[in-house]
Amino acid sequence: MDPLLTGDLTAGDVGIVLLKVVVVFVFLLVAVMLMIWFERKLVSDMQNRIGPDLAGPWGILQSLADGVKFFFKEDLKPLRADLGVFRLAPYLSIIPAFLAFCIVPIGGNFQGDDNGVVTILGHDTFLQVADPPIGILFFLALSSVAVYGVMLAGWSSGSKYPLLGSVRATAQMVSYEAALGLSVATVVLLTGTLSTHGIVDAQADSFRDWNILAAGFIPFAIFLMAGTAELNRPPFDLVEAEQEIVGGFHTEYSSIRFALFFLAEFMNVITMSAIIVTLFLGGPAGPQLFGPDLLWGPVWFFAKVFCFLFVFVWFRATLPRFRYDQLMDLGWKALIPLALGWLLLLAVIQVFRDRGWGAPEIAVPIGVAFVVMLGGYALLLRAIGTARTERAASDGVEVFD
């Protein structure tokens, strides 16, 4: 619980909360602006191009110029659009994007007894806008709400390509949310808390406690992949596959309404990176080198976030888009079973640990279970193969596959 909100609520407390809200709001807007520029610049670097270089030094003001342009463009409304929903959809996208960042702790020293508490203007508080007890579930809930933004945008446009895009988006985001949720569940299982502050606190002591190692890398890899799919970014950008369905769900949007979608998309990239850092890389954890303690939390946090922003752009520059069936195969046949299996494994280990068993004692039942599972799988494959050849023999058809 945030120490700011324990005890009586004073005007100063409200002021601190408002200050944090404003800081995060402004930070997100500026960060999105820089992120768009960074992405364009880095992708062009990876393609031997120059990228935007006219607006400001190194073209850093390019997104600002684009934003100004968006404001002055005509706001087109398709004749067959359902106008109420059409107007609502961008906000269903942008508001969750803003809210999701609120639960991310961006600083504070968790290593000693401070418990991540910092003092701002004489008030003790956490360096995050809110620390709700439901914590990481809040993030999952908001990313589900964002699906509505995409879905309703495509549906209300009254046009075929947006509809196709939104159908793809809904199917994709719903399927990958399962894998995303399961890998979050492993983290929650290990740390024993849903609160993001608690999750960061549990990883604070040394980097061996970071969940990327503690949970055995697999949940991290699944989260990264499912997160990329959740963001509709390449190689999972079938939702806005330009070559196939024009712009996908936002085809009919123009002017500032389109800008809101664009803003939400890039804001989600930043938020997703921040959530990965929080869940798996210890959030603001890192050595306090010199100077004030307050400084190093945010420095480490943003350095880690920046690495993931780089990785997301790198994905985009490297990987070609998935085909739709490949996308569904990866989600349902690879990521979800793997995430589920890993969750079960970690849960079993956790139960044994709670009973005070040592490593060899844990390894035996798990090994036995694994052998049994492999045996069962082999039998299943054999049964399927036999059934197939028998059916083929009775039909007189050659067996493919």
Next chain:
Amino acid sequence: MGYLEGFAVTFKKLFEDRVTAPYPEQKAPKPLRLHGRHVLNRYEDGMEKCIGCELCAGVCPAKCIYVRGADNPPDDPVSPGERWGFIYEINYLRCIHCDLCVEACPTEAITESKLFEFSFTNRQDAIYTRDELLVGDDGKPQQLPWEDWREGEDLFSSAWMRATASAGNAEYEGVVAWSGELGYGVRAPEQGQRVAPDVSPGDEASAEER
């Protein structure tokens, strides 16, 4: 590890040279025969080459050329022929710079310069008239205020068309056989072209007989 090789490729690109030119500041050299804005050429004595035959307008696939011919005034002729083009307009909103007008022209009156960087803010300005297309008294294309001419771009705006087998006769392939023009006289041959000083319009018929 096929996937990871791809990541290495894109990462290596970060440290390679860029192939893109920063366009407005730095321009790639233009090919010698780039198809740009047209010019109407004149003979060495200042006479216009255009005879108002409208072949260019006829061949134009985009229908962007409008020409009207008129009889030359006997006391003050504009062109050495019987007629002259008293209206000559090209609409650059329609022109596709295919160069067919240049190939159709029997007198090398219309050729294309290398200029493509020009702009206008209304549709009327997109129509170049005869006054704007004609070369100046130095034989070079007029440099109009809304055009971005660079050093050397106005030099080779004409006199290469008939180097490629006039009348389709293979005997004349690569042979220089063009008329003189204002400011330059008869232009020197380009690389790969022969000079044939004895070739004159009268010889063409005998060349065909051979």
